[in-house]
Amino acid sequence: MSHPDGALTVFPVRGIGEIHPGDPLVEVLAAVLLPGAGEEESHHHLRDGDVLVVTQKVVSKAEGQIVALDPADPDAKAALVESESVRIVRRRGDLIISETRHGFICANAGIDLSNVDDGTAALLPVDSDRSARGLREAFEHRYHRRVGVIISDTFGRPWRRGVTDVAIGVAGIAGVVDLRGTADATGRVLEATEVCVADEIASAAELVMGKATGFPAAVVRGVPDGWLRPSSVKDEIIRPPEEDLFR
Amino acid sequence: MSHPDGALTVFPVRGIGEIHPGDPLVEVLAAVLLPGAGEEESHHHLRDGDVLVVTQKVVSKAEGQIVALDPADPDAKAALVESESVRIVRRRGDLIISETRHGFICANAGIDLSNVDDGTAALLPVDSDRSARGLREAFEHRYHRRVGVIISDTFGRPWRRGVTDVAIGVAGIAGVVDLRGTADATGRVLEATEVCVADEIASAAELVMGKATGFPAAVVRGVPDGWLRPSSVKDEIIRPPEEDLFR
Numbered sequence A, B: 001m002s003h004p005d006g007a008l009t010v011f012p013v014r015g016i017g018e019i020h021p022g023d024p025l026v027e028v029l030a031a032v033l034l035p036g037a038g039e040e041e042s043h044h045h046l047r048d049g050d051v052l053v054v055t056q057k058v059v060s061k062a063e064g065q066i067v068a069l070d071p072a073d074p075d076a077k078a079a080l081v082e083s084e085s086v087r088i089v090r091r092r093g094d095l096i097i098s099e100t101r102h103g104f105i106c107a108n109a110g111i112d113l114s115n116v117d118d119g120t121a122a123l124l125p126v127d128s129d130r131s132a133r134g135l136r137e138a139f140e141h142r143y144h145r146r147v148g149v150i151i152s153d154t155f156g157r158p159w160r161r162g163v164t165d166v167a168i169g170v171a172g173i174a175g176v177v178d179l180r181g182t183a184d185a186t187g188r189v190l191e192a193t194e195v196c197v198a199d200e201i202a203s204a205a206e207l208v209m210g211k212a213t214g215f216p217a218a219v220v221r222g223v224p225d226g227w228l229r230p231s232s233v234k235d236e237i238i239r240p241p242e243e244d245l246f247r
Helices: A025-033 A056-062 A074-083 A128-143 A197-209 B025-033 B056-062 B074-083 B128-143 B197-209
Strands: A008-012 A051-055 A066-068 A085-092 A095-100 A105-107 A120-122 A148-155 A164-171 A217-221 B008-012 B051-055 B066-068 B085-092 B095-100 B105-107 B120-122 B148-155 B164-171 B217-221
Touching: A008 A197, A008 B197, A025 A051, A025 A056, A025 A128, A051 A056, A051 A128, A051 A197, A056 A120, A056 A128, A056 A148, A074 A085, A074 A095, A105 A148, A128 A148, A128 A164, A148 A197, A164 A197, A164 B197, A197 A217, A197 B008, A197 B164, A197 B197, B008 B197, B025 B051, B025 B056, B025 B128, B051 B056, B051 B128, B051 B197, B056 B120, B056 B128, B056 B148, B074 B085, B074 B095, B105 B148, B128 B148, B128 B164, B148 B197, B164 B197, B197 B217
Parallel strands: A051 A148, B051 B148
Antiparallel strands: A008 A217, A008 B008, A051 A217, A066 A120, A085 A095, A095 A105, A148 A164, B008 B217, B051 B217, B066 B120, B085 B095, B095 B105, B148 B164
16 A cells, blocks of 8 residues: 555565475465464554565475476586577576576576575476466455565666566566656656566565575565556566567 | 664655756755754654665756757757767667667667756766765765765666666665675575665665656665665676677
8 A cells, every 4th residue: 555655665574484395375475474363463464555575486486396406417407498498599608598488588597596405496487477366366365465466586687787676477566557648747748658667666675585684575565556456477567579679 | 774674665755846957956955855953853854874866867957967959850869869879789760779978778878858848858967976976975974974875767678668767876885786605595505696786776766756756866764784885887787798698
């Protein structure tokens, strides 16, 4: 829900612990995000209008998207990346930039070698929009909390150093908000201002999760109510090849 | 300053008003961000350890980076974009993706046609890192507030729809935070996790500024104290051509 003063609060979700294939992720999240029996609501509990950001890694683990991989065998890693890709975009040394079967263009097909047990790797969820919808609907129907859900992952970018978190799946929260045609402060009609708020929310969440601090989820509170609507990364964020100048 | 519970707060800076060439931006910001004579400190006032994010547009205006441009003449716009660029990377129709003289690769050389008076356009600041340093030092020496400063701008991305805000200048706040070598939650040493926190902070700030709401600045409170250190976009964020796979 939008704060009256326009502020946004971002806080990490604590106490999630290690996730294993088959774990009921929504129950794990609900256990730490909702008040227990007899417990009072606090500002750390999930509220209507909040956006819950969950990292790809715990979603992939819960969904069993874990495969064996010998970390000492670079050929095995390359073969796995290729098997998860529909097209190689660039390759330099060990680094492969490819288009995944989901339509993402990213390093190593989004395969994650950190925070998984030695000898295994975590693939991306099969359909991260569906994963987000599953969490959103469970929170609404089982726990009576209407929230947006973003599945986030960490991608590099051309031209700029460092990774940032982006949305790979969304539910109940806008991907791109179209401000075209809105008059700006001088009355001029803005041109082409479609803001990818889902990626910006994922980035804001990453700031409190950190890579090494072990918080695989965060809550973003205070986004405008109008952003809380049906959406998907596939339809709103992935740029179709015919619009893309860099494939 | 880092919140004890790991939370981050982002709020828009209100009351800045229209900025004109030559306006003393630091004084304008100080007037709304610091308590007046006899006024008590409130949570809306700038504190040590805060990160102040200021949009390119007001910095460009204050620095007089405004040029005449006939909005009805597409050739004039293309000529202006070319004059601000060192290299054209892609071109389709009216859209030019180029490398600016500052090293940014972005649409239309970062030239901004919105929120400026008709018949004019705002160029990027000559040196946004220097602009950020000027604001940071003025807040420290004249107003005794030690803050990080980010100059933000709105860039598109390959492969993903919608724009997001990124840092084009920083002072007193890290560009990229290197988590390589940090053990993750399972004790495995992370590989290649350099996070561009400056871009993530700029994106978080954009969520409360919006394009059409007229807030050209925001405060991000609660970043880890260790991120508040000397830095520059030029040295930390712009990827050198020899590292870049997409030039």
